[in-house]
Amino acid sequence: MQEITGGVAAPIGFTAAGIHCGVKNKNPEKKDVALIYSEVPCAAAAVYTKNRVKAAPIWVTMENLSDGKAQAVICNSGNANACAPGGTENAKTMCKAAARTLNIPESDVVVASTGVIGQPLNIGVIEAGIPALVSALSKDGSDAAARAIMTTDLMKKEIAVRFNLDGKTVTMGGIAKGSGMIHPNMGTMLCFITTDAAVEPVYLRKLLLAAAERTFNRVSVDGDTSTNDMCAVLTNGLAGNTVIAAEGKDSEAFLDALVHVCRYLARCMAEDGEGATHLVTAKVGGASDNETAAALSMAVVSSSLVKAAMFGADANWGRVLCAMGYSGADFRPEATDVYFRSKSGEILVCSAGTGISFDEAEAKRILSEKEIIIDIRLSEGGGTGEAWGCDLTYDYVRINGDYRT
Amino acid sequence: MQEITGGVAAPIGFTAAGIHCGVKNKNPEKKDVALIYSEVPCAAAAVYTKNRVKAAPIWVTMENLSDGKAQAVICNSGNANACAPGGTENAKTMCKAAARTLNIPESDVVVASTGVIGQPLNIGVIEAGIPALVSALSKDGSDAAARAIMTTDLMKKEIAVRFNLDGKTVTMGGIAKGSGMIHPNMGTMLCFITTDAAVEPVYLRKLLLAAAERTFNRVSVDGDTSTNDMCAVLTNGLAGNTVIAAEGKDSEAFLDALVHVCRYLARCMAEDGEGATHLVTAKVGGASDNETAAALSMAVVSSSLVKAAMFGADANWGRVLCAMGYSGADFRPEATDVYFRSKSGEILVCSAGTGISFDEAEAKRILSEKEIIIDIRLSEGGGTGEAWGCDLTYDYVRINGDYRT
Numbered sequence: 001m002q003e004i005t006g007g008v009a010a011p012i013g014f015t016a017a018g019i020h021c022g023v024k025n026k027n028p029e030k031k032d033v034a035l036i037y038s039e040v041p042c043a044a045a046a047v048y049t050k051n052r053v054k055a056a057p058i059w060v061t062m063e064n065l066s067d068g069k070a071q072a073v074i075c076n077s078g079n080a081n082a083c084a085p086g087g088t089e090n091a092k093t094m095c096k097a098a099a100r101t102l103n104i105p106e107s108d109v110v111v112a113s114t115g116v117i118g119q120p121l122n123i124g125v126i127e128a129g130i131p132a133l134v135s136a137l138s139k140d141g142s143d144a145a146a147r148a149i150m151t152t153d154l155m156k157k158e159i160a161v162r163f164n165l166d167g168k169t170v171t172m173g174g175i176a177k178g179s180g181m182i183h184p185n186m187g188t189m190l191c192f193i194t195t196d197a198a199v200e201p202v203y204l205r206k207l208l209l210a211a212a213e214r215t216f217n218r219v220s221v222d223g224d225t226s227t228n229d230m231c232a233v234l235t236n237g238l239a240g241n242t243v244i245a246a247e248g249k250d251s252e253a254f255l256d257a258l259v260h261v262c263r264y265l266a267r268c269m270a271e272d273g274e275g276a277t278h279l280v281t282a283k284v285g286g287a288s289d290n291e292t293a294a295a296l297s298m299a300v301v302s303s304s305l306v307k308a309a310m311f312g313a314d315a316n317w318g319r320v321l322c323a324m325g326y327s328g329a330d331f332r333p334e335a336t337d338v339y340f341r342s343k344s345g346e347i348l349v350c351s352a353g354t355g356i357s358f359d360e361a362e363a364k365r366i367l368s369e370k371e372i373i374i375d376i377r378l379s380e381g382g383g384t385g386e387a388w389g390c391d392l393t394y395d396y397v398r399i400n401g402d403y404r405t
Numbered sequence: 406m407q408e409i410t411g412g413v414a415a416p417i418g419f420t421a422a423g424i425h426c427g428v429k430n431k432n433p434e435k436k437d438v439a440l441i442y443s444e445v446p447c448a449a450a451a452v453y454t455k456n457r458v459k460a461a462p463i464w465v466t467m468e469n470l471s472d473g474k475a476q477a478v479i480c481n482s483g484n485a486n487a488c489a490p491g492g493t494e495n496a497k498t499m500c501k502a503a504a505r506t507l508n509i510p511e512s513d514v515v516v517a518s519t520g521v522i523g524q525p526l527n528i529g530v531i532e533a534g535i536p537a538l539v540s541a542l543s544k545d546g547s548d549a550a551a552r553a554i555m556t557t558d559l560m561k562k563e564i565a566v567r568f569n570l571d572g573k574t575v576t577m578g579g580i581a582k583g584s585g586m587i588h589p590n591m592g593t594m595l596c597f598i599t600t601d602a603a604v605e606p607v608y609l610r611k612l613l614l615a616a617a618e619r620t621f622n623r624v625s626v627d628g629d630t631s632t633n634d635m636c637a638v639l640t641n642g643l644a645g646n647t648v649i650a651a652e653g654k655d656s657e658a659f660l661d662a663l664v665h666v667c668r669y670l671a672r673c674m675a676e677d678g679e680g681a682t683h684l685v686t687a688k689v690g691g692a693s694d695n696e697t698a699a700a701l702s703m704a705v706v707s708s709s710l711v712k713a714a715m716f717g718a719d720a721n722w723g724r725v726l727c728a729m730g731y732s733g734a735d736f737r738p739e740a741t742d743v744y745f746r747s748k749s750g751e752i753l754v755c756s757a758g759t760g761i762s763f764d765e766a767e768a769k770r771i772l773s774e775k776e777i778i779i780d781i782r783l784s785e786g787g788g789t790g791e792a793w794g795c796d797l798t799y800d801y802v803r804i805n806g807d808y809r810t
Contacts, residue, residue, distance in 0.1 A: 053730030053738045053758075083726055083738070085759055117723025118760030227727050304709070305805055312806030318522025321488055322632050325458030333458045333488070353458075354490055355523030392806075394799050400710055401717030401797075 007142025017136035018148030021129030031148035045205035056087030068201025178269025198237030270388035275395030293385030299327030301389025315363035342369035412547025422541035423553030426534030436553035450610035461492030473606025583674025603642030675793035680800030698790030704732030706794030747774035
């Protein structure tokens with residue numbers, strides 16, 4: 001597998017675009033509507049937020065994808081179209097307007113929104129902008145699309161990979177947005193993945209769920225899960241592989257690529273968490289099983305106290321143990337070792353569940369790097385897991401103390 | 406029921422003290438060991454942290470209270486004696502030293518610690534300080550005891566009430582510490598309650614659990630639950646009431662007082678949350694049942710995004726609905742109204758799950774008060790509940806980014 005450029009427009013038959021339509025009316029420089037298009041219909045699948053309060057575009061996309069088919073994705077930023085008057089109608093209008101200009105069925109459009117909740121979507125500017133958006137579609141358009149779905153994100157999240165499948169060269173691309181309200185089960189994240197592989201849609205959803213469980217569901221920025229979020233995959237089959245419909249060598253290769261793409265985008269979300277200055281990875285080894293390791297690692301990256309300690313480069317491992325303790329997962333504190341690691345080195349700070357004396361200056365140096373690994377070693381079995389988060393900073397408070405106004 | 410002064414030393418037969426022994430060695434002005442004593446043995450009960458990682462004093466107290474009997478409480482701040490070398494031995498030494506000087510059985514001492522995790526407790530300074538601590542016991546000592554258990558708390562948490570029971574005048578007092586790591590199931594909180602009522606110890610524990618469920622388990626500061634925390638009640642029976650051992654008029658009056666004391670202390674913890682500038686109460690009415698209302702209100706006060714919005718006096722009710730949505734509790738978003746209220750007024754911001762236009766300046770004025778109520782009205786049934794939290798501020802990050810060093 002090889003990383004390449006081109007993002008969601010890298011696979012054969014896909015193009016993308018992102019322009020300013022006026023949803024983010026405060027800043028005409030900012031792109032606010034993205035479009036991804038396949039020249040042929042795709043088998044498609046998505047996973048959605050588990051929040052009981054779901055934004056209108058989520059419901060509309062669920063309906064549109066119920067036949068496992070899609071050909072385009074339209075997404076605006078700046079307004080979540082959640083708990084907003086006329087939400088469903090506006091989401092449908094976005095599909096209709098895109099479909100009409102692209103000359104495809106309205107039900108083959110995936111629609112998504114992200115931004116502030118509860119305010120009416122300015123659907124007029126989106127409708128008016130669609131002809132320009134469709135005209136802008138190109139093989140170079142992924143960058144613009146990736147930027148058009150950003151809210152408080154500081155960096156664009158985009159990747160593409162090339163790999164072999166069934167003797168064919170297959171390409172997969174992805175873009176995502178994250179930032180705040182990131183937590184398992186699709187907390188404010190949007191992710192759109194395209195590929196020219198051929199996959200049967202019901203099986204595709206199964207593979208997507210497996211990939212999300214190991215990647216997006218292991219990211220926490222602030223413990224809040226959002227109303228809007230989804231990860232959708234469109235597979236147009238133009239690479240010419242035999243359709244993947246069951247477990248086997250091909251599905252494994254496809255899943256590997258999907259996990260690679262999702263893992264990269266998930267880590268980007270953690271790294272670009274609102275206000276974040278550190279990417280924090282919690283790794284757990286020696287757990288009784290992988291599920292336990294996942295629960296423990298998620299509790300550690302989700303703890304406000306661990307996150308604040310990481311901000312302060314403070315080797316406060318007691319908070320790591322404490323978070324593991326309330327995770328609900330089974331482990332023996334008295335058989336737990338904790339290391340902090342970064343490119344500056346590694347230091348053991350807790351052995352057999354008890355504090356040991358260590359060089360505080362060295363720990364501080366290690367924790368001052370941008371990327372920190374909290375490495376937790378248990379003695380229960382062979383279960384491993386990792387989760388990604390970020391530190392809790394003054395900027396997180398600043399951004400979220402006045403996001404709407 | 407009438408609020409009086411005197412705290413834990415208000416009930417007949419109780420005295421208290423708090424002095425500086427040297428655990429908080431950085432600041433000799435700060436009291437760091439508290440003692441509460443009853444001149445006669447008490448029926449006693451406690452509830453403890455559910456964190457799997459429990460500090461040594463928790464285990465020792467559990468053992469000491471297994472007979473439902475206690476006569477003194479000793480507690481230090483500045484060091485949690487959790488995940489620390491020699492923890493159990495040191496916790497037992499605290500009991501032994503206090504018991505010896507008080508001339509009571511070692512197993513009748515409740516021991517607690519709070520502070521940093523993972524560092525050896527300086528038991529020597531506590532042992533050396535105990536004679537002075539016992540000498541300091543007095544009817545005026547509750548204030549000093551309440552101060553001696555504070556860590557990052559800014560205000561002392563103390564209350565006493567007087568009420569009638571079985572024709573007798575009964576007094577109940579309580580002190581508590583809170584601040585960070587506050588979340589249901591006894592997240593870093595310590596609470597000691599004394600009363601001269603007579604209650605059978607097994608039934609006392611049942612009443613304490615019921616009171617905690619409605620008070621301490623409805624407070625969230627940061628979602629972290631700690632290794633150390635407990636709420637213990639000592640009842641010495643000197644008021645002369647008939648021993649309460651089953652449901653009835655007396656148990657109701659006693660539970661009312663206990664809830665009053667616990668509720669006051671729980672609210673103080675939220676108000677004094679680390680870095681907090683607002684006390685935020687989420688009230689839910691019209692839920693299908695009380696359990697649902699409790700889960701919804703807890704999700705709202707626990708949300709980092711709601712908390713950051715409250716810091717910014719931002720009427721971002723979308724985050725309130727969003728938090729309700731991921732609470733796991735059952736409700737219909739489309740039948741949800743949200744009001745913000747404070748002593749400056751009340752404003753409806755979301756009607757039937759949808760944003761309505763409202764006066765932003767008025768909302769800002771309402772949310773700028775120190776005490777904010779988020780009033781959520783559902784249409785499912787008669788379930789009600791409330792939970793207390795605080796805003797997420799720059800100071801929370803500052804305090805926890807560098808607590809240990």
